[in-house]
Amino acid sequence: MTKNRSQAPEVGALQNISLVLPEIHNTESGLPIHVIREVPNDVFHVHIEFGAGKMQQTKPLISSFTADLLFSGTKDLSQLEIQEKLDMQGAFVNVEAGMNRSSLHVYGLLNHFQSTFEIVKDVLENASFPEDKFEMHRKAALQQHTINMEKNAYVARREFLKALFPNNKLGEVAEESDFLNIKAKDCSEFYQEHLSKNVEQINIVGPISEEHIAILEEIFNNRYSKTTKAQKLDLTYHPVQQYIEKPKAMQTTIRIGRVLFTPKHEDYFEFDILETILGGYFGSRLMQNLREDKGYTYGVGSGITAYENTGYFFISTEVGKEHKDAAVEAIKHEINRLREEEIGTDELDLARAYIQGQILKSTDGAFAQMSQFLFAKRFDLPQNHLNSFLETLNKISPKRLQELAVKYLDWDKMVVVVVG
Amino acid sequence: MINHHKFTLKNGLRVVFHQDKTTPMAVVNTLYDVGARDENPELTGLAHLFEHLMFSGSAHVEDFDKALQKVGGQSNAFTSNDITNYYINLPKNQIETALWVESDRMTQLALTDKNLETQRQVVIEEFKQRYLNQPYGDTWLELRPVAFEKHPYNWATIGKNLEHIERVTMADAMHFYHNYYHPNNAILSIAGDFEIAEIEHLVNAWYGDLPAGPHISRKLIEEPKQLEYRNRTIVRDVPATAFYFTFKMGGRMSEHYAIVDLISDILGRGKSSMLYQRYFNEKQWVSEISAFILGSIDPGLLVVSGKLHDPSMMQTLEADLWAFMEDICANGIEQKDLEKVRNKFLTSKMFEELGLQSRAMNLAYFELLGDADLINSEVLNYENITAEQVNAELKKVLQKSQCSSLIIQPESHDQK
Structure with missing residues (x-):
């Protein structure tokens, strides 16, 4: 039996999302350990969150250098010895410094769980930040910074953040002098104060047993410290427009955006829908206009970046240099069109269906479900917030979307950074 | 163990189905057996440009992306020197x-x-964004012609230059389409919570009536055996010296492939690797160094690449590198070195397999190589490798006469 190609297949009904919540182990000290075991392979991902990041550093780069160098040596072991031990277990570690917290990710094979965490334990107790490793890292990081400064997109992102957050640490970017001024002592102090203790929570994906959890409890129980409330920030900014010319560039990076709010704000999820329509997927207005109609760019997109303290909306693209002014005009045109005209129902239905699919995908599998859980926890949202989001998605009207565009997408509130 | 069920339609379409009862999503992956290596050397970049054109709509589907978005789906694709692969979630x-x-x-x-x-x-903007407007962006445009003299791996997937992209006509595009896009040049793989009978029925219903296309026999020029070391140095507006030493190795189905893969890890994957230890840690000449393989179907390359702190150290580094390579070949590696990289390989592999899309994609790719079931036997290949095999292979691969290198020096250094 062949199908009638002229007719689209019947659209299936919306599937219910079934969010698996992690088991929560409350250890003696109160340290929460979240566990999702439903993974088919005998591997584990243990994610340890520390309550300090860029916000808590006293000078630029300290939190990220501390993260990069955490495994560079202990009292008794050299970096090479630590690394070889981890390799023998088939384990990978990755330490990253975020805005309000730092994270240690440990990936490995279940049958080597215990031996892997013996190494992690030693590092957390005895990290020594050796002077020679620190110098090597400084040199390499400075060179990488110099190379990055040759990339329009990197320069644009820095200028954009500086303009959006002139009065707080979200807008703090590292300069060459910061690479020269930072000391190994800064890192060991940051580690002593924040990473050797101050564990906020541990999140585990993998088919682990009670014995594995006991191993973690033993290491981390006495390192627990309750989540501190995010600092209040001075969020005033000026909607500056800035062009940094690079005479030899073939392309121009454009970043446009404004300070907005956290996911806790009452308009967040509705604005998320509006933002998706503007630039959040392939069928979005910006993508259709700048790429599929005019061929100015390989890609253009928008998004919302959320922190506990605030959030911002951005549009980002790299266009042929000869199109830079036309591209900014086209972006302005699309923003104003959302403010001036109601969205057609076909377009809204399309975005709805697309977002529904994305929501389903965002709950598919143990790793995705853990992320959803942590997102809700981090922003103090109810754990069923995705169901509320689906309701909002079904309910939202073209009129409401236009209201939100008028309220939040005022061109005069936008920071515009153009580099290239 | 990744379960799979294979069947072939009358028109030659090969189908691989993988059942996963735990997911609410499905992946439909379509691999076409055509890549940049199949292009006319005078019209390169066409396979990749054509990948973009495949999203233009078809006889009964006005807007490809929209049709999928309407049901909550999303699609993308990539082109390599070997294949063109499309996927839908x-x-x-x-x-x-x-x-x-x-x-x-x-x-x-x-x-x-x-x-x-x-x-x-x-595509011209993509060319600029990824290859021309980035420091070191044109590395592979410059390096491929040094490493390959005859084989079509001597150009990059994006194409040799912008001019080739500018010259493609509608007739070129349609000719390419008719040659390479048909059921008997494709592998369809589907992953999700379905039953075999259901998939067989659906695939027959949607693909069964498609006409088979011409059989294309691939006649690529073989790369002649390299006889001596080749080097090219170029000057660019970049802040630091970058170096790339490439060594000839067997293709994806060669029996030595997995061994060379592990050799590249021993040399340059991570902070305990040999090259990192010697040049980052001990000598402190480089700000980064790593080794990897290209993973191509035809004979390809093992690559050692890095960046120097001081441009004037290039000759010193190169002399030392050759001496070090000789040492490695003469002394061999220890069992411990092999265990380390093998365990890391296993962990990476197991994590990769957790993604539905990577399972679907890998099944199609292994089916192209000969049998989807290779996805399950691959790990065994790696597990069986011995230190003796590695030591024998080291001597074959790390020969200077089999090496082609590219050095990118900064302009300011040149002027001194």
């Missing part, structure tokens, strides 16, 4: 929409002049 109960749009564009693409002109511009 969507809720499982919408799978027919994926089969509808994917089967329709397999033989009835509806390409307009406007599509061609727009995607030509998009």
